[in-house]
Amino acid sequence: MTAVPATERMPRERTVSRVWSFVKHHALTAYAILAFTYLMVPIAVVIAFSFNNPAGRFNYTWSGFTFDNWKHWDGVPGLRSAMVLSLEIAFIASLVATALGTLIALALVRYGFRGRGATNLLIFLPLSTPEIVLGASLLTLFLNNHVSKVLQLGFWTILIAHVMFCISFAVVTVKARLIGFDRHLEEAAMDLGANEWVTFQKVTLPLIAPALLASLLLCFAISIDDFVVTYFNNGPKITFPLFVWGAARVGAPPQVNVIGSVIFIVAVSVMVANVLVQMRRAKSAATA
């Protein structure tokens, strides 16, 4: 029969086309997996090595699983105080920067004043200036005789530096929200008998709250891992990034990985929580 060779050829052709169509359909998936792996492997390594039981001083080779590092996360001298200092700085800096940034954003969006254009431009300067320049110039300022008489390098200089570079982020975040803000809402509130303060409390604040939260989280994240600027202005104080850097020179203990993992987990949890809340809101808006 003439059909026989044809049927013999067909499975092979079919295989080729099947492989081809598989590749065609999954190329994007494969690429995505590769990209994600590239992004995720370092984080996975950090987490994995927080469970390592290193043989020597260096936590670079896998030599056994243990929970010890997590149980005794502050078993390394200086780590706990560095972590506490970083949290304190990040907490205060994000609060202060968001408060100041909100006021600046309100002024920039709401009012026409002399120098508004310049302010708009200058507020971006800390974002575009190399951190090393920022850190070095701040140090010059703090070491200035007049300044150093009243302000020693230490907690306050770190805080001032962090607030400074966080403000820009706060302004940008809050401004974006304010630009889309319907001024008539505030007029309506005042029309209904609310004075300026009550209007701010009952209408303005709740409506820009998402931007304030975003600004707080952003500033916190930027502050807690800042190394360059802090390195110049810390004086005797050691923040967590400075501690890690110092420890890495003599062999970073696995506890550093523990802290790193915790920070990562907290950040991811906040993000997931945010997404879930947004999804629930969207759902309730759609169903009702």
Add this chain to the structure above:
Amino acid sequence: MSTPDVRLVDVTKRFDDVVAVDDLSLDVESGSFFALLGPSGCGKTTTLRMIGGFEQPSEGCIFLGEREVSGLPAYKRDVNTVFQSYALFPHLSVFENVAFGLRRRSVRGETLRGRVEAMLKIVGLAGMGRRKPRQLSGGQQQRVALARALVNKPQVLLLDEPLGALDLKLRKQMQLELKAIQHDVGITFIHVTHDQEEAMTMADRIAVMNDGRIEQLGTPTELYETPATAYVAGFLGVSNLIHGTVSGSDSVRLDRGPEVRVSAAALNGRTGHVAVGIRPEKIELGNGQPNALEGKIVEQAYVGVATQYIVETDCGRLTVYRQNASPGLNGASPGDRTTLSWSPDSSFVVDSMEESE
């Protein structure tokens, strides 16, 4: 006469170099439905915003009843506003939106609940209190905005083009509803609009504004039947204006036509160049009335309730409406020569505008 609810005395508002409201004086009677009518940029919204307290006058005084309020912020005035964009608080429920003003005045508990629910019922939104504004249609949002303002029982309610965002059918319905609500609550309404039909449907009195000034103030009938200026005549409905020169105590010689009679009251002692105005529905096809003009029909449009004719005469093109009282067209068709006539009493006279002819 009782004290007016709102009184503006010589109010001027300047924004930098631009004069938005120019030496405007105005009395709004208590319990009336008052409309500020005019094209965009005529100063009507600025006037409203000054009454509401969102802008302060550059000069002049504003009184609410006996009390001078110029200089006072919005929250110290017994006035509430329905905004064009509604400005409902998106983060609050419908109930809380309506309750906002009452809460500011420390109304609490059952009294608060009762008043809000009652107001929601009046505007036809009973049972919708727990929804968020974004879950409502445009018309419903409009009602919430109205309820939110009215629940405070203000001395005066300001409405800034409140129906502008609604579609035509809903707008017509809301016009009548607003008028009914105003009648029920008896609060003075001041309504800003650029829609002459809307103003005429709802308002007891209308101030036609132009360039920051009041061009004419009167009832809808007065404004329509005897407009004071060519501007008012043109803004309210369609009008035919024919230029001429006064030739007697009750007659005007048309520039390129015969002498026509007008009422002496309409002429009001004017001399020299004037314009005679006749509304399209007051012109007859045929020579049944004392004043007549020859012409040729150039266009005809059937618009259901009436047929519109454009008639070319020596004095220019005139628009004529004939009501379609009996079935079919009225018989005249484009190309026909015809005589147009009207009664002296149904025409009005305005000063001739410099720029036209």
